[in-house]
């Protein structure tokens with residue numbers, strides 16, 4: 001799947017267009033503290049989301065291969081990641097993005113109940129996400 005991704009897609013997910021493949025494989029396999037979710041088209045993997053459970057909350061990272069971007073896959077994957085985080089007792093998540101990543105900003109704004117983004121620091125912004133409840137009921141109390 002990574003081989004089908006453009007350099008800009010890889011850059012937005014990994015901060016480098018040439019990720020170390022073995023590190024990525026490790027990060028999406030479900031293990032203690034990490035849940036990996038796949039978006040499958042039949043037998044083909046077209047997107048992956050990973051949730052890294054840190055002390056201050058789950059950290060989300062997501063990657064959809066270029067040919068499947070802008071078709072709603074990211075929205076469904078963020079929804080599934082939110083359901084997983086909520087099922088483990090969290091109602092927020094954190095995320096780190098390149099400041100220039102307009103697609104990810106827009107995806108988060110449309111998929112989460114509320115999004116706070118930091119000011120950029122060395123080209124990166126941190127996001128705090130209030131997760132949308134399963135069934136579409138936002139918990140903004």
Ligand SMILES: CC(C)(COP(=O)(O)OP(=O)(O)OC[C@H]1O[C@@H](n2cnc3c(N)ncnc32)[C@H](O)[C@@H]1OP(=O)(O)O)[C@@H](O)C(=O)NCCC(=O)NCCS
Nearest residue numbers: 012013062063064069070071072073074075103104106107
């Ligand atoms: C960001 C990313 C996950 C979005 O996934 P996606 O499957 O394309 O998202 P969706 O199709 O569900 O889009 C949902 C909304 O996000 C916004 N959006 C998505 N891609 C966009 C783009 N290139 N430009 C502007 N807005 C965009 C739109 O509002 C879109 O809704 P619409 O298509 O009805 O207008 C995908 O572009 C990606 O994998 N990028 C590279 C990796 C990355 O940036 N990861 C995030 C940091 S970990």
